[in-house]
Each structure stands twice: as C-alpha cells, then as structure tokens.
Amino acid sequence: MKIAIGVNGRPHEGGVTTYINNIADTLRSFDCDVRIVTVFGVSKYREVHESFKSKTDSMLKGHEGYTQLVYIASKIILSIRLLLEYFRSKYDLIFANDISVVNTVYRWTKVLHIPVALIVHYPINRDLISQKKIESGSLTHRYFLEEEKRGYKRADKIIALTHYLEQCIKNHQPDHAPIKIIRTPMDANKFIRNESQHNIRNRLGFGQEDFVVIFCGRLINRKGPEFPILALSHMEKNKRQEINLIYLGDGPDRKKLEHLAASSGVGEHVFFKGIIDHQSISDYYAASNVVMVTSVEHEGLGDNSPLVVFEAMASKVPLIVFKSGGVAELIEHNYSGLVIEERNVAALAIALIELKENRKLGRALAKNAFYRLQTVHSSQVIGRQILEYFTDLI
Numbered sequence: 185m186k187i188a189i190g191v192n193g194r195p196h197e198g199g200v201t202t203y204i205n206n207i208a209d210t211l212r213s214f215d216c217d218v219r220i221v222t223v224f225g226v227s228k229y230r231e232v233h234e235s236f237k238s239k240t241d242s243m244l245k246g247h248e249g250y251t252q253l254v255y256i257a258s259k260i261i262l263s264i265r266l267l268l269e270y271f272r273s274k275y276d277l278i279f280a281n282d283i284s285v286v287n288t289v290y291r292w293t294k295v296l297h298i299p300v301a302l303i304v305h306y307p308i309n310r311d312l313i314s315q316k317k318i319e320s321g322s323l324t325h326r327y328f329l330e331e332e333k334r335g336y337k338r339a340d341k342i343i344a345l346t347h348y349l350e351q352c353i354k355n356h357q358p359d360h361a362p363i364k365i366i367r368t369p370m371d372a373n374k375f376i377r378n379e380s381q382h383n384i385r386n387r388l389g390f391g392q393e394d395f396v397v398i399f400c401g402r403l404i405n406r407k408g409p410e411f412p413i414l415a416l417s418h419m420e421k422n423k424r425q426e427i428n429l430i431y432l433g434d435g436p437d438r439k440k441l442e443h444l445a446a447s448s449g450v451g452e453h454v455f456f457k458g459i460i461d462h463q464s465i466s467d468y469y470a471a472s473n474v475v476m477v478t479s480v481e482h483e484g485l486g487d488n489s490p491l492v493v494f495e496a497m498a499s500k501v502p503l504i505v506f507k508s509g510g511v512a513e514l515i516e517h518n519y520s521g522l523v524i525e526e527r528n529v530a531a532l533a534i535a536l537i538e539l540k541e542n543r544k545l546g547r548a549l550a551k552n553a554f555y556r557l558q559t560v561h562s563s564q565v566i567g568r569q570i571l572e573y574f575t576d577l578i
Contacts, residue, residue, distance in 0.1 A: 185571070186217040186275040187578065190285035191230060192262050199401075199491045200305050203368060204230045204281055207303075210369045210567040218546075221269050223261045248324040251317045259288040265311060267292060276578050277301060283308050283335035290338050299577035302339035302361070307352050308332055310485035314406055320483075329356075336360040340577055343570070346510030364573050369566035370518075371496040372557055377470045383496075384471045394474040395427045395540050398501070399406040400465065400492045403435030406485060408478035408506065410444055415532040417448035423537050431456045431469055469499035473546065474539050477505040480526050485513055497557040502546040504535050520553040 189204060208218045222228045266278065266289055278293065280286045286302050292330065293300055309328040310320045318325050334436050336342065336357035343366045344350040350363050377384065382392065390396055401407045405502045409431065416424050421451045431441070431454070437458060445454040457468075469475070475496035479487030486509025493514050503521035505511050515521035520533045559565070 185211075185277070185574070186273060187211060187277050187279050188266060188269055188273075188275040189218060189230075189279045189281060190262065190266055190289070191220060191222045192258050192282040192284040192288075199409060199412060200281065201230050202491055203305070206369050206371065206563075207279075207566075207570075209371070210563040211570065213563060214567050214571055217273070217275075218570075219269060219273065219275070221262070221266050223258045223265070225265065225270055226381075240462065241516070248318045248322060251312065252324050252327060255284065259284045261367075263288040263292075270296070270298065277574060279303065281305070281337065283332055286335040286339045287331060288371075290334075299340045299574075300338075301341045301343065301577065302335065302432060303343045303345075303576060304349055304353060305345070306349075306485065306488055307356060310352075310483060314483040314485045315404075333357045341573060343573070346513050348486065348510035348513065349488050364569075366566060366569045366573065367561050368494055369487045369563045370498055370557055370561050371563050372498040372554070375466055375495065375498040377466065379470075381470055384467050388471050390428065390471055392424075393426055395474075396468075397427060397429045397430065397536065398432060398468055398472045398475045398496075399478070400432040400468075400475065400495070401477075401479075401490065402433050403437040403441060403498060405437065406479060406482040406487060407435075408480040408508075409435075409441055411478035411480075411506070411527070411529060411532060412476050413441065413445050413448060413454060414529045415536055416450040416453055418529050418533040419537065424450065427453050427536075427540070429454045430468060430472070432460055434458045443480045465495070466499070469495060469501055472499075472501050473543075474536065475499075475501050475503050476532075476536075477503060477511060478532070479506060479508050479511055481508055485509075489514065494557060494561055497561070498551040500550045500554050502539055502549040503553060504532065504539070508531075515553070516556075519549070521549055522554050 189208060191204060211218050280300055280302045286300055309325060313320050329567055336353055337359055339361040342361050342363045344363055345368055353360055399409060399412050403409045412429050416429060436563055445451045474562050476531060477490060477492055488510045505515050505521055505523055506526045507523050508526045514525055515523055517523040524531045524535055
C-alpha cells in the first residue's frame with residue numbers, strides 16, 4: 185500500500201512530529217510505501233524547523249489575521265505538493281494529520297478517487313484559543329469552527345487516539361465520518377539502554393541517593409507545569425530532601441515557573457534543562473524515579489494522548505498523572521500508575537512521597553505499564569489496526 189501522510193505544520197507540533205515519524209515507521213514495517221508530505225516538501229521523516237517554528241509562533245500569538253492568513257497559505261502550498269506527489273508516486277491513500285489537509289485536498293481527491301483518512305490530535309479551534317492565537321467568539325474563531333466541521337464530515341474515516349477526543353468530535357460535528365479509537369504506537373526498543381542507571385546518573389550529575397522526578401513537555405498552561413513545583417512546596421522540608429525535579433522542554437511559562445520555584449522555597453530542588461535531543465531525553469528517563477504528567481483542562485481543552493506517557497512506559501519509569509482529558513484512559517490507578525484528581529496539589533504531593541518511600545510499588549507500577557505498552561501500544565498491534573481500518577478504502 186502506498187500512503188502519503190499529509191501534514192500542515194503548525195508551530196507547536198513537537199509531539200505530533202514524533203507521532204508522525206513513529207506511525208510512518210510502523211506502517212513501513214508492514215511493507216507500506218510511506219511518504220511524509222508537508223509545506224516544506226516530501227521526505228521519509230518529518231523534521232521540526234525550529235527557526236521557522238519560533239518566528240511563526242511569535243508572529244501568530246495575539247494576531248488572528250496572521251493566523252488565518254498563514255493557515256490558508258499553507259493549505260494552498262500543501263494541496264499543490266500532495267497533488268504533484270500523487271502524479272509522481274500514485275499513492276493509494278492520504279493519511280491526513282490535520283483538518284486542513286482534508287479540506288484542502290477534498291475536491292481533487294474526489295475527482296481522482298483517492299480516499300482520505302484523518303487522524304485527530306486536538307480540536308483545532310480549541311487548540312488555537314488555548315495558544316492565544318485566536319479569540320473565542322471572533323470571526324476567525326467562527327472560520328475555524330466551520331473548517332473543523334467540514335473536515336470531520338469530508339474525511340472518509342477518522343482515527344481518534346482516545347475516547348475523550350472521540351467525544352469532542354461528536355459534540356462538534358454530529359454528522360461526522362466513521363470514527364475508530366486507535367491508540368498511539370510506541371516502539372519500546374527505542375528506550376532500551378545498555379548503560380547502567382548508575383553510570384547514567386553519574387554522567388548527568390545525579391547522586392545515587394537522589395530521587396529524580398521528570399516533567400517533560402512544553403511549558404504552557406495546558407500542560408500544568410506549575411503543579412510539580414506546588415507539590416514540592418506542599419511537602420514538609422524533610423520529605424522533599426534528595427528530590428530533584430527536572431524540567432525537559434521550554435515554553436512561554438518558563439520564567440514564571442522559575443520565579444514560582446524560587447518564591448516557594450524549593451528552587452534548590454528544581455532544574456530547567458530546556459529543549460534537549462532524543463538521546464538525552466532517553467538518558468534522563470533512564471536516570472529517573474518518577475515521571476509526572478500534570479496536564480489540566482485549559483480554555484476548554486485537555487491533553488489528549490501526550491507522548492511522554494508512552495516514553496515513560498517504554499523506559500519502565502512509574503507515572504503520576506492528573507485525571508484530565510484523555511490521559512486518564514491511558515493509566516489504571518494503582519496498577520499502571522497513580523491517577524490524581526486534576527489540580528489536587530495535596531494528593532499529588534502524597535503520591536510523590538509514596539513512590540519515594542515505597543520503591544517496590546514504583547517498580548510494580550512500571551512493570552504493569554510496560555506490559556500495557558507491549559500489548560496495547562506496540563507498533564505491530566497499532567500498525568495492524570490501522571491497516572485493517574484502511575483496507576476497505578482502497
């Protein structure tokens with residue numbers, strides 16, 4: 185099967201980029217010919233253009249007109265690239281990773297009888313509001329609402345990563361294409377480390393008695409990055425001894441978080457590493473004792489299926505997560521992780537202390553989460569589900 189993965193890149197898509205590359209590798213393992221088509225061209229893997237991302241993000245924030253203009257222009261460019269690629273490679277199907285892909289190719293794919301399947305990562309209008317790129321109730325907001333409705337209806341089939349997102353689609357467009365839940369794929373082999381945890385910790389500057397807690401993600405409201413700091417400040421001083429809270433990632437809230445850590449009296453426990461490469465992320469996971477995912481609902485949008493959850497599972501590190509958005513579907517409380525009510529700082533602190541003092545529990549949670557990863561999220565399981573779902577489209 186020849187598949188073109190269509191992507192209308194937006195400046196916040198670090199996690200989505202990893203998903204696209206993972207899904208491309210998954211489909212190739214089933215002997216599919218997969219090309220990733222973006223506004224930048226055609227490639228085997230999608231890359232994040234950091235300079236473009238940073239400049240565009242700055243330009244669009246607070247400027248609805250620019251947001252809509254860039255969106256429309258990128259749709260036109262992408263439509264041309266996908267059409268040219270079709271005449272070159274005669275692909276069988278477009279796997280759209282964005283509502284705009286469905287809408288921009290709709291007319292000519294119907295003429296050429298090319299099916300279009302859509303994977304939905306976030307409702308686009310809520311996502312743009314959350315990033316302060318459009319305002320709720322504005323004319324631009326109405327444009328994106330209609331764009332979203334058209335896309336959900338025009339796609340031949342839709343994949344949602346969680347039931348949470350499936351319900352978002354149904355609420356927004358009752359007359360939608362068929363929807364199937366197919367989870368995020370993850371290759372656990374990418375996080376297998378031959379080096380011992382002892383050596384990795386030494387290399388990263390951690391003591392063997394340190395209790396290393398990881399927060400990995402963009403430092404924005406929806407990710408709830410302040411809650412690990414608040415949990416530390418909620419603990420008695422002797423309870424947070426030896427805890428190192430490591431932030432992997434960057435974003436507009438970094439300065440605010442640095443101030444919060446200092447003003448809360450826990451600055452000596454909190455370290456911001458910024459954006460780091462995949463190899464270094466793997467090292468930090470291997471060195472850690474806990475990964476925290478404290479995403480919250482913001483501007484009507486919760487986190488859907490954050491990649492950090494699956495990376496922690498693959499790294500065999502226990503998880504503490506908030507019961508928010510689609511995240512709670514991924515973790516079973518007291519079996520594959522600890523699930524805390526959203527924004528409950530006291531409960532978050534208690535859960536962190538529990539895993540610090542009961543390492544046996546942490547190992548059991550991590551083992552069960554890894555088993556779920558292998559049985560539910562493995563590349564072979566997900567690849568088979570996707571291809572079976574696509575079969576009757578060809």
